[in-house]
Amino acid sequence: MSRRRWGKAWPWVMALLVCAPMLAGGYVLSYDMVFVPRLDIARSDVWGLGSATPRAVPSDAVVALANLVVPGWLLQKVVLVGSLVAAGAGAMRMLERFGLGAQVAGTTWYVWNPYVAERLVIGHWPLLVAYAALPWLVVACLQVRAGEGVRWWRWVVPLAATALSPASGVIGAVLALSVCGWRRCGRVVVVAVAVNLPWIVAGLAHAGTGRSDPAGVAAFALRPEAGLGRLGAALSLGGIWNADVVPDSRSLVTATVFCVVLWVVMVVGAAAAWRGGPAREPVRALAPAAVVGLVVALLGAYVPGLLEWVVEFVPGGGLLRDGARYLALLAPLQAILVAAGLTVLAGRLRAGFARWSVLGVAILLPIAVMPDLAWGAGGRLQAVSYPAEWEQAREAIADSDATGDLLVLPFSAFRAPAWNDGRVVLDPAGRYFPRSSVVNDDLVVSGKVVAGEDERARAVASALASEDPAAALRAEGIGLVVVEEDAFGADELDTVRAGLEPVFSGDQLTVYEVPPTRP
Template sequence: MRWWRGVDLRAAVVPAWCALLTLAIAAPWLRAGHILSYDMVWVPELDLDRPEVWGLGSGLPRAVPSDAVAALLGAVLPAALVQRLFLMGSLFLLALGMARLLRHRHLVGQLAAATFAVWNPYVAERLVLGQWPVIVALAAFPWLIGTLVSRDGPRWSVVTIALAAAALSPVTGVMGLVLALAVGRRNGVVRIVGLAALVNAPWIVSGLLHASIARTDPAAVRLFDVQGEGSFGRLGSALTLGGIWNTEVVPTSRTLLLAVLIGLVLAAVMVVGLVTMWRDDRALLGGLAAAGAIGIVVALSGWLAPGTVARIVGDVPGGGIVRDGTRWLALLVPLEAVALGVGAHTALGRARHTSWEVPTIVLALLVPLAALPDIAWGVGGRLEPTTYPAAWSDARRVIDKTSTSGDVMVLPFTAYRAPAWNDRTPVLDPAGRFFGRTTVTNDELDVSGRLIAGEDPRARRIGRILADGHDVPRRLARAGIGIVVIETDVPGAEAAAKPFADSRTIPVGGTGLRVVALDGARPATIDPRDRTIMTVTWSLAGLTILLALIGLLRSLAGRLDRKPAEHRPRQVTQP
């Protein structure tokens, strides 16, 4: 007997298809280097002893716990590999998880759902914008849904891990809870909320410690509201999982009339799927529809009710999680992907044994791909790996060795860069994470020529010192800055360097960076009480996830030990 005769080829098709979809998007990422785009900043070594990694910095915990998770994994694996595992692993698990939600439907329906789950404007735009925690959370959603609606009852280890994956950022952590309550409230609201609170605790507690600054500039609401893409209009863009505020990251195909026509075809299939689910799976439909409705309402709120949203983000601590409303469209992705898969399943059932059977199968697989062809190859080549210049590594080395105390500040004092060595792709200044010390960066955002105020009081204080221009080096040292890194190959570098003409320069190999030492600086101190609180918080969250992982591994081991009866060796009686 050949080795493959016992293999279920049907079961192998789904993961193979999901892997193919992932590779079609991520093929450029197989090259060496780091992928840097807008908010996606990955550095060769993110130090674990930096206070901001653990929510003890001066600013809001926007990168808590994502930075800590990346730093922990980067301590045992190359950082570039960790980045690939997050990005490519998330795309694969997103497709596979969505297909598994339809494992009782036709194979074509599973493949259609898997395709749409990763091959849509939301995924493409969030990838280019660099919001990798959103992609990780999206990948966790179908697995969270699947276990909560299981007829055998939820596996709480899976629920915990899925909620933890969603909790890599504050807004996705809240979305994970909303989705869990929408689809699994019958399994116990208190238990779901309790688990979500434990795994989201790091950013929640850190946010409470920063409650005095946890308010966002209300002017940002109008700048972050849903945008029309091509002929879709604002409502159509949101319903088709687009409408992101940053129009520079929108795939070109979204602006074509053909995209609208294909979108109408997909919508028709989804409607068929929704009708089918109304007849045979109302429980799942109800939960997905509730979550999707919340997602679309939040996405449109900045456009339809800007005054209300402005009051929320400006007056309510933590209200900034609704500033970028279109990010909440992640809650609509499961509903649309499942509806499309069920619709394809229904259409194929009608076409079975007719001349339309093969065309229906082909269309079910190809139409979602045709709707957004430029998500392939790193979203049309926008996400290409790059390598940090040698000067950066040498600057880190000399900063680590210098006896000069104090934190690091980077000039020019702007949030984003578009360095030539990154093919002029805009990116949040990597220097904020690159060096082995706390690094103060500007958290003000320039959106369409309008400046949005930041929340970090220390950055604001340093900004005032730089703007005043009087006795800058001494005043920076008094503010705890001992090292100034000047990126000399970006606009504004010459003007930013003028106050430090007479300051001591630390030699750095390579070009593009100048490192200045300021004597007499003392690094910012951390309140021991805050440190203790965050230590306990991280310990509780980590213990919760560890116990869930142990439970999941034990469950998987038990399933492997239980062989199906048909695979057991037959008893042969000798005559």
């Protein structure tokens, strides 16, 4: 295999090294990553028309449409492998102005970094799709910036790919604006608004309740990693709020040393770009977006009061709560600086063997210091199958004549079912069954409750605590109740069950109809 062909194969090698155990039959269910056999396209919440804040708009709608022709298990594998391959291939394209060794090394850092590892484990797959689209967007927007003729789809398609969720849509728009520059951004701004309209419109429909609990600022603040403090964590593309999804290798001294070496290489690359050369224009174009990403990521940690005011009083301000998401804006710039720095350092070595040895080490070092991204994030991500009872319960719900929405109990957002090997996941029942559902959007972080934004969810919680839960649930428009018998708290629902009519009973699930209100 020639060197160029080997370079093109490298993104596939990395993607398969990460995703191999996820390719087994079944679904990978981890925190917010929930795929089901078929997401019902007729559900109002899929389109952001439910009572909950539309955080999964339009990603749920895209999945529901895709499920018309592609089963959920296959769609998830295509999304996961495809995102990593597309991220690597895009980085290779973005860095092709550099020599092959530096190009591959920069690509490795773009794919194999804490941001990708942490967002993969926490299940933010729309963010990973957007991340994969960023280098392709950079390539096209650099051509727009230079005044070159570029086919419209080369920048429209990656820009649309970033718009699967509100936060990723903002990331794509900021990056496109930064790279195109103020003078040539007109068309791009119009298209950026257009592709983000689904969640913008859905958000405006919830504008009255679009404010968030300010307690979430502290809960979601960027955390120190690798012994480098918060700023060091951000500059190494880490620092996610949930410590449980951070690779164990990030606590080792090797991670600290690697980050210092990485920054030295980037500084060399920045100096080379300052003097001119192939990195100069990309660095100038990407620097504003990187600054925005870094500032937003650090707001909750260093200026919490300001961010608390924003999320409490500005509709949609909660988009900034998990600021570490916006570190994606640093990644293209860092990949270019790594490639530029290695080009300079390798160029000072006269012997070809020495030069390629340095580049080889640079290519493999990110993998060596964070090996627990490999093989399903060190075994954290494994495919499992939904129990047979779930499909039986789905059929019972589909056959029910009861009107109203679905409620899943116990009324909590996350589960750790034994059939998922005890791994924490957002309750899949909210998407699995063919009815719009009301879910509890309160979030417990380190023992503290961050209040949700769904007023109807709060009303349902009050109904469950009332003297006649069945009548109160019917008044709230609930027609069916599913109890997950293996979930924590299921044995405390006797009062609620007393007024309901069972239509399906199993070891793990029980489906009830809420009887109509008697006159």
